[in-house]
Amino acid sequence: MEFYYVVLLFTLGFIGSFLSGMLGIGGAIVKYPMLLMIPPVFGFEALTAHEVSGISALDVLFVSIAGVLGYRSGGYLNKSLIIVMGSSVLVGSLIGSFDSELLTETQVNIVYGILALLAAIMMFIPKKQLDESHIEQVTFNKPLATILAFLVGIGSGIVGAGGGFLLIPIMLLILRIPTRMAIASSLAITFISAVAGSIGKITTGQVEYLPTLIIVIAGLMAAPIGAKVSTKLNTKVLENILAILILGTAVKIWIDILL
8 A cells, every 4th residue: 555545544534533523423424525535636546435434434433432532521421312322323223234235336425415415404404502501401302312313323324424423413403412412422322333334344345454444543543632622612613513514525425426
């Protein structure tokens, strides 16, 4: 593997994981289009959608747990939310990751495009700012959370994502979870989802291990830094950054699919 290719992969992994830790997402929403589109711009061979989804699955597995460690002392990890949504997303991700082998490259990209577009729409819907001073008293609709997490798991399992980019809008808009708690808890749920996704991708031979190793190393360095930065930012700023990020990637992937 060329030295400059290693540098490029490391850089992409670092940037994506920094944003992951800061915004409470597994990073696939950012890294999927980056890994798919940027290497060919620099003259390197393009990775296929299946290869990128395999890399993303293992990367999200390690990066999300690193992000969780950055939040462990802040009191924002909601155990009930993590157990309910995590167990449901685990089942959905197993189904999606195994079935992804049956899809074409274009179909995998379309699934990604649909997920990103849905997340972008939900992020731009106005939300009432929730009080974060009594986070220990937060409650939510458990049956609804279970169903939504299962559906997210299927889609994210296909593209190798943990689903954080959809879970956060769902928590904020539908389940009415405070922003910082949603960001922290989604990383833990994303980790659970990524376990299932990684099993499916490895079993079906969709993982390129050397690029994955480079991106994971970069991610383990960057995600905790992003998580620390997150605690110092205004929650509205975090929501706006995530919304713009998701919308931009959704627009880009749909332009490529349609053209």
